Amino acid sequence: MRRFPIILISSMIFVTSQVAVADLANEMLTEFQQQGIQADASAGKRLWGAVFVDKKTAQQRSCTICHGDHPGQRGKHAKTGKLIEPMAPAVNRERLTERKKINKWFKRNCKWTIGRECTAQEKADFLTFLIRY
Numbered sequence: 001m002r003r004f005p006i007i008l009i010s011s012m013i014f015v016t017s018q019v020a021v022a023d024l025a026n027e028m029l030t031e032f033q034q035q036g037i038q039a040d041a042s043a044g045k046r047l048w049g050a051v052f053v054d055k056k057t058a059q060q061r062s063c064t065i066c067h068g069d070h071p072g073q074r075g076k077h078a079k080t081g082k083l084i085e086p087m088a089p090a091v092n093r094e095r096l097t098e099r100k101k102i103n104k105w106f107k108r109n110c111k112w113t114i115g116r117e118c119t120a121q122e123k124a125d126f127l128t129f130l131i132r133y
């Protein structure tokens with residue numbers, strides 16, 4: 001019985017740190033929701049793995065060719081070969097912690113991969129897929 005408070009306290013710390021990890025992403029999801037957007041993790045997952053063909057080069061492109069199939073694992077940049085640390089905040093606490101960084105990479109990566117900027121719905125789907133991973 002004396003162990004109980006220790007377990008309780010450590011699980012409280014664990015829960016608190018898990019919440020803190022995805023704080024910003026959750027805040028962004030709330031903002032999307034206020035615009036009437038319901039994030040869908042399975043749509044995010046599908047889009048993550050979807051293959052698009054670049055019109056100019058006929059190259060096949062996907063989020064996974066740089067980030068890997070699973071956001072919990074490391075990826076490798078398709079052009080430079082550089083390692084990319086895992087995208088899931090549950091595995092990599094530095095992910096999704098800076099709004100500017102998230103927006104910058106969404107813009108660049110959506111354009112490069114899909115050939116256009118992502119819609120708010122798609123961004124919300126990606127975010128919820130990544131934080132639930």
Ligand code: HEC
Nearest residue numbers: 062063066078085095096097101102105106109110113126
């Ligand atoms: C050509 C390679 C490449 C492709 C394809 C790519 N990314 Fe990225 N992405 C990167 C790199 C490089 C970074 C920055 C890496 C770092 O911070 O370590 C990044 C960062 C990000 C971030 C910011 C993460 C953070 O730390 O806040 C998000 C979100 C993201 N990518 C989403 C996507 C999505 C969604 C797709 C598919 C539509 C995609 N990426 C496709 C290379 C790519």
